[in-house]
Amino acid sequence: MDLEEDIRSLQLDSAEDINGVVNPEDEKPDVDNFDKMEDEDPKQEVQAQSVEAEPKAKDKEIPPVQDEEDEHMKKRHLNVVFIGHVDAGKSTTGGQILFLSGQVDDRTIQKYEKEAKDKSRESWYMAYIMDTNEEERVKGKTVEVGRAHFETDTTRFTILDAPGHKSYVPNMISGASQADIGVLVISARKGEFETGYERGGQTREHVQLAKTLGVTKLLVVVNKMDDPTVNWSKERYDEIESKMVPFLKQSGYNVKKDVSFLPISGLMGLNIKTRLDKSHCSWWDGPCLFESLDSIEVPMGDPQSPFRMPIIDKFKDMGTVVMGKVESGTIKDGDSLLIMPNKDHVKVVAIYIDEKRVNIAGPGENLRVRLSGIEEEDLLSGFVLSSAANPISTVTEFVAQLQILELLDNAIFTAGYKAVLHVHSVVEECEIVELLEQIDPKTRKPIKKKVLFVKNGAIVLCRVQVNNVICVEKFSDFPQLGRFTLRTEGKTVAVGKITAI
Structure with a gap:
């Protein structure tokens, strides 16, 4: 996997004129009952075939599943949404994660560095991994929800890079509604934390939306700790944590159980894959970002419950292909399902996870499913692929x-x-x-x-x-x-x- 797997999807066509935010100073939202989330995936059962030393020609419809792919599919899968105020460093941190986990090669990085330099935006080159369209690169603002994949030793992650600008909050809602874990990126740079946190900043609204959309676990990463105005200052880190904790409690989070804080530098890639060196930061003795993500426990969904997969996108590719996240139940190759609310009967022709074809998938997985029995133009975002015996x-x-x-x-x-x-x-x-x-x-x-x-x-x-x-x-x-x-x-x-x- 040496190529960037940055898939653009999830575009909400909302006709709203977006120009406002929530005032969190009012009474605490009733979010206590919104945290019984049930959409983590079970271990996947993947039908594996033995692979001989000299592979035979692929003359079967379903390609053989390699041993290493079988191991890959046994890992748990989690969706991680990156949220926070505009310019906090969400796309840069996401790009750095992909680079450090081997999803993007050095040559691609060098190309992005040159492109960013040509635009007089030297510090944006890592964000180009997640922000792929020209409008996003010119403005330096994420518009759509970027999507990419990476793995640790125990978990497969899908990154959902949500837009931070208030004009694109509906797109952020779309991303967060599919997430199991939220990574709230906060800029430690002098003045930037305050701008994002005060009324009118997106830090507050994003936290409240994430909680009400079912993101029960939150990792707060204090970014730009290498900035000259911060210089890995423990006082600045503690100041940000002390201001965020009361607000996170007010938003309904159990801070001791469901929230973790850690310092990073997204641009320099520090405290992301490996722990901070004492020469950079003498006072931090905690985990790095990868370790923190690996350690988060999310309740498992029920693979036996009726199948539900809201459709977030669709396209034509040797038939009709739909994209979405399995919210409950299990899907198998050959299943007969219903598209609701139209009640169209469809058959599952092929199932793909991260470009790999599989025979079965359960709760929490992001899928592309090829269907027969329906045309692409008869589908809309918001339709649901559903169990025929127990439809939505x-x-x-x-x-x-x-x-x-x-x-x-x-x-x-x-x-x-x-x-x-x-x-x-x-x-x-x-x-x-x-x-x-x-x-x-x-x-x-x-x-x-x-x-x-x-x-x-x-x-x-x-x-x-x-x-x-x-x-x-x-x-x-x-x-x-x-x-x-x-x-x-x-x-x-x-x-x-x-x-x-």
């Missing part, structure tokens, strides 16, 4: 428990309120048709009086209606398919979970 629910209305974060100025949250709903890979306009009851945040019990409208910080049970049929599940049955966010004019105004369909 399709609705135009559902009951949900909502936590109001921050409404737009002068807005009233009442029946008739309209917003854009983000649930797994669906983006759909919706309307609140009825407020059923308000819930006391302290006792978690309903407030008996009739509710006509609610303010920031309120928890409310309501009926939500969407314009088109969408595929969702109750949060209690499939957490990743039952949690959602509501956004208005570029602001995340509420987070919720579906309680009844």
